[in-house]
Structures are given as structure tokens and as C-alpha cells.
Amino acid sequence: MRILITGNLGYVGPAVSARLRQDWPDAALIGFDAGWFTSCLTVPQALAAARVMQRSGDVRDIDLSLLRGVDAVVHLAAVSNDPLGTQFAAMTDSINRAASLRLAALAAAAGVRHFVFASSCSVYGAGGVAARREDDAAQPLTAYASSKLCAEAGLRRLSADGMIVTCLRFATACGMSARPRLDLVLNDFVASALTGGRIDVLSDGSPWRPLIDVQDMARAIAWAVGRPMAQGGPFLVVNTGSDAGNHQVAGLANAVAAALPGTTVQINAAAPPDRRSYRADFSLFRALAPAHQPQIGLATSIAGMIHGLRGLGFNDTGFRDSPAAIRLHALSGLIRSGQLSAALRWTHHSAAMASRGRRCRLADASASARATIVKPAAIHGSPS
Ligand SMILES: NC(=O)c1ccc[n+]([C@@H]2O[C@H](COP(=O)([O-])OP(=O)(O)OC[C@H]3O[C@@H](n4cnc5c(N)ncnc54)[C@H](O)[C@@H]3O)[C@@H](O)[C@H]2O)c1
Structure with a gap:
């Protein structure tokens, strides 16, 4: 078994590598990543365990040679949230949609059997209170959500090529990872409560968000x-999470406060309505994948984040402005310092960093991954 994982050095990727290593102990796992976030918060020892052969590069440039002999592609690489999509709209389309479709076409040409695409329930946008099913009309409100929906549509057209394509419309991720990010609603609340003893909910707390732990x-x-064709056919779009994971934002804040007694919760009652509100119906996923249902409840995710951040000695009350924790600040800082171009490509100024990335075999992943916290100028994203 040979599995290519793009975007393996972000938040979700380390958990994916660990899980695939557990399920396929003898597999060759090949990671492919541009390394945008290698200087972000990291638990180095957790990165090394999955024994991934690391390649450094941009998915927009990937060529057929990397795909030869590969059985499955797990495609995570993306411009990965709404604030980033707003700031880098054109790149969100070219990476999340165009490069994904090019990669899938190359994979089909190389005889790859399974292509797994990390999509998002954010395609439902203003979803109202009724839980959205896969065949309900999507209403993407952001460049990020549109890019995922358009990629799905392109993959549907491609799926005649004998490759089994699975688009997992993930709920919003949460929980501890070897490379935690704090620009996600639950993680933001845990970090706020832990460092400052208070949670500032930026919205009025009413929006619905389905959550899923990275594990x-x-x-x-x-x-x-490993999905057989009979479980969902050659092309599948499936909401991925659990019905119990549909929460309102205020409920999430209160759950974190309950786990960290003494935390105060400040709801912004005057906030304009946040149209991004959706619940998802996960019955198709339940029916197709009974042995792979979510196991980690909200309280366990919160406890894992608290434990993980404490383990890192995390105490930055200004983390919402920090490139170590917030994807938008990380990329903006790399652009300001001339290391990344506006097209989100490494520049010649970043030669040292790029060569470090090329050398980044698992053996030295721990050396390149640092838990640094730096304070840049504030650029506001809205995690909640
Ligand atoms: N985090 C969530 O809430 C969530 C929810 C649903 C879906 N997803 C999807 O899951 C995937 C992983 O999310 P994440 O939270 O780990 O994101 P992340 O931003 O933490 O990591 C993305 C990784 O992809 C890499 N990358 C980005 N563009 C690249 C390019 N052009 N070439 C090579 N590498 C590139 C980055 O260097 C980074 O390591 C994404 O596709 C995201 O859209 C995430």
C-alpha cells in the first residue's frame, strides 16, 4: 500500500498520518506539503511517529512521477478557512479547486484507486436550522466554501475514470493536533479561557456549527x-461528523467554561447576524461507515485541547494576533517578510527555508518544527 497525503504538515495532517500508519503498519506514506506552517505551534515528537517520507512542493506543480505506484491519495492541501479565502480569494480558487482537479486527473491517469478530498460542510453556508443533507442545495457564502463546492463538482465529472472518489464534507475541526491551530471556534475558546480566563464570542452565539475532532x-x-465501490459508488459526497456534533456557538463557549471553572463568557449581543450557520445531517455517513463513526465527544475534545496547550506551556493572551496560532497571520507575515509571494509561492528570499523543507525527512521534523510564538500586527479574522 502506497498513500500520498498532500497538506500533511498542517493541523489535520498529522492525525491522518498517525491513523493511516496505525491501520496500514507496512504502508509507504508519502507526505507532500509546501510547509507554510512549519513555524507554527507544534508538538514535535507527535509529528515524527508516523514515519512519513516527506516531499516539499506545491500541489499546483505536482507531476505524474509522484503519483506512479500510488494506491490512494488523501488530498488535504488547501487554503483552509474563510478569513484566508477572503484575503487570498484567487489563490483559494487556484489551489483548492483548480489544483485539486489537476491532481485528481493526474491520479486517475496514474491508476490511483482511491482519491479522498477534504471538503467542508461550510458549503451549506446560510443553512438555517434544518439539518442539511448532501443533496440539499448548497449555499456557499465565502470564497473558501465556493472553492470546495466547485472542486466537488469537477471531481464528479472526473469520476468516470475508474478511480473511487470520496468527498468528505467535514464538520468544523476541533481538538488537539501535533500542529494545533487556534483559528477554529472551539480551539479559540479553549485558548482564550486558558490564557485569559474569559471567552469573547464574536457573534451573538446563535449560529450552528457541526464539529468533529481531528482524530x-x-x-x-x-x-x-479503503472504501469499497459498493459502499457509496464510484463518486461519493458525504457529510462527515455526527448529529451530536451539531452545536450552537454559545453552547460551545459554555462547555469550555464548564471545563475551566472561573471562565467568564462574553457574548456579543450587538453583533450583526452571522449568516454562516448550518446544521448537517450525518445519516448517510452513519449508514455507510458504521465502524468509523466519530468517537470523541465535545468534553473530550476540550479536555484534549486543555491538556495539549498546557503541555506546550501555552500562555499567549494575544494569540488571536499571533502567526504561531492563526493561519491568516502566519501567511500574511510570510508575505510581509518577502518569503511568500502574493501567489502564495516561496520566493528566492525563502531559499533557506525551502532547502530546510526539502531536507525535512521525519528524522529532522522535530528540529524544524518549533513551538514559537511571535506577535505581528493584528489582522482580524473571525473564528466564531
Ligand atoms: N480545519 C477544519 O475545520 C476543516 C474542516 C473541513 C475541511 N477541512 C479541510 O481539511 C484540509 C486540511 O485542513 P487543515 O486544518 O489541516 O489546514 P491547514 O491550513 O492547517 O494545513 C494545510 C496544509 O496544506 C499545505 N498547503 C496549502 N497549500 C498548498 C499548496 N499549494 N501546495 C502544497 N501544500 C499546500 C500547507 O502548507 C499546510 O501544511 C483542508 O483541505 C481543509 O479545507 C478542514
Whole structure:
């Protein structure tokens, strides 16, 4: 078994590598990543365990040679949230949609059997209170959500080529990872409560968000990598999470406060309505993947984040402005310092960093991965 994982050095990727290593102990796992976030918060020892052969590069440039002999592609690489999509709209389309479709076409040409695409429930956008099913009309409100929906549509057209394509429409991720990110609603609340004893909910708390722990995302990906054609056909779009994971934002804040007694919760009652509100119906996933259902409840995700951040000695009350924790600040900082171009490509200024990335075999992943916290100028994204 040979599995290519793009975007393996982000937040979700380390959990995916670990899970695939557990399920396929003898597999060759090949990671392919541009390394945008290698200087972000990291638990180095957790990165090394999955024994991934690391390649450094941009998915927009990937060529057929990397795909020869590969049995499955897990495609995670993306411009990965709404604030980034707003700031880098054109690159969000070219990476999340165009490069994904090019990669899938190359994979089909190379005889890859399974292609797993990390899509998102954010395609439902203003979803109202009724839980959205896969065949309900999507209403993407952001460049990020549109890019995922358009990629799905392109993959549907491609799926005649004999490759089994699975688009996992993930709920919003949460929980501890070897490379945690704090620009996600639950993680933001835990970090706020832990460092400052208070949670500022930027919205009025009413929007619905389905959540899924990164460990459960990895479990679902492992299912998709081995999915037989009979379980869902050659092309499948499936909401990935659990009905119990549909929460309102205020409920999430209160659950974190309950886990960290003494935390105050400040709801912004005057906030304009946040149209991004959706619940998802996960019955199709339940029916197709009964042995790979989410196992990690909200309280366990919160406890894991608290434990993980404490283990890192994390105490930055200004983390919402920090490139170590917030993807938008990380990329903006790399652009400001001339290391990344506006097209989100490494520049000649970043030669040292690029060569470090090329050398980044697992053996030295721990050396390149640092838990640094730097404070840049504030650029506001909205995690909640
Ligand atoms: N985090 C969530 O809430 C969530 C929810 C649903 C779906 N997803 C999807 O899951 C996937 C992984 O999310 P994440 O939270 O780990 O994101 P992340 O931003 O933490 O990591 C993305 C990784 O992809 C790499 N990457 C980005 N563009 C690249 C390119 N052009 N070439 C090579 N590498 C590139 C980055 O260097 C990074 O390591 C993404 O596709 C995301 O859209 C995430």
C-alpha cells in the first residue's frame, strides 16, 4: 500500500498520518506539503511517529512521477478557512479547486484507486436550522466554501475514470493536533479561557456549527482510503461528523467554561447576524461507515485541547494576533517578510527555508518544527 497525503504538515495532517500508519503498519506514506506552517505551534515528537517520507512542493506543480505506484491519495492541501479565502480569494480558487482537479486527473491517469478530498460542510453556508443533507442545495457564502463546492463538482465529472472518489464534507475541526491551530471556534475558546480566563464570542452565539475532532476526521479518512465501490459508488459526497456534533456557538463557549471553572463568557449581543450557520445531517455517513463513526465527544475534545496547550506551556493572551496560532497571520507575515509571494509561492528570499523543507525527512521534523510564538500586527479574522 502506497498513500500520498498532500497538506500533511498542517493541523489535520498529522492525525491522518498517525491513523493511516496505525491501520496500514507496512504502508509507504508519502507526505507532500509546501510547509507554510512549519513555524507554527507544534508538538514535535507527535509529528515524527508516523514515519512519513516527506516531499516539499506545491500541489499546483505536482507531476505524474509522484503519483506512479500510488494506491490512494488523501488530498488535504488547501487554503483552509474563510478569513484566508477572503484575503487570498484567487489563490483559494487556484489551489483548492483548480489544483485539486489537476491532481485528481493526474491520479486517475496514474491508476490511483482511491482519491479522498477534504471538503467542508461550510458549503451549506446560510443553512438555517434544518439539518442539511448532501443533496440539499448548497449555499456557499465565502470564497473558501465556493472553492470546495466547485472542486466537488469537477471531481464528479472526473469520476468516470475508474478511480473511487470520496468527498468528505467535514464538520468544523476541533481538538488537539501535533500542529494545533487556534483559528477554529472551539480551539479559540479553549485558548482564550486558558490564557485569559474569559471567552469573547464574536457573534451573538446563535449560529450552528457541526464539529468533529481531528482524530475522528482521521478515522473517516481511513475509511475513505479503503472504501469499497459498493459502499457509496464510484463518486461519493458525504457529510462527515455526527448529529451530536451539531452545536450552537454559545453552547460551545459554555462547555469550555464548564471545563475551566472561573471562565467568564462574553457574548456579543450587538453583533450583526452571522449568516454562516448550518446544521448537517450525518445519516448517510452513519449508514455507510458504521465502524468509523466519530468517537470523541465535545468534553473530550476540550479536555484534549486543555491538556495539549498546557503541555506546550501555552500562555499567549494575544494569540488571536499571533502567526504561531492563526493561519491568516502566519501567511500574511510570510508575505510581509518577502518569503511568500502574493501567489502564495516561496520566493528566492525563502531559499533557506525551502532547502530546510526539502531536507525535512521525519528524522529532522522535530528540529524544524518549533513551538514559537511571535506577535505581528493584528489582522482580524473571525473564528466564531
Ligand atoms: N480545519 C477544519 O475545520 C476543516 C474542516 C473541513 C475541511 N477541512 C479541510 O481539511 C484540509 C486540511 O485542513 P487543515 O486544518 O489541516 O489546514 P491547514 O491550513 O492547517 O494545513 C494545510 C496544509 O496544506 C499545505 N498547503 C496549502 N497549500 C498548498 C499548496 N499549494 N501546495 C502544497 N501544500 C499546500 C500547507 O502548507 C499546510 O501544511 C483542508 O483541505 C481543509 O479545507 C478542514
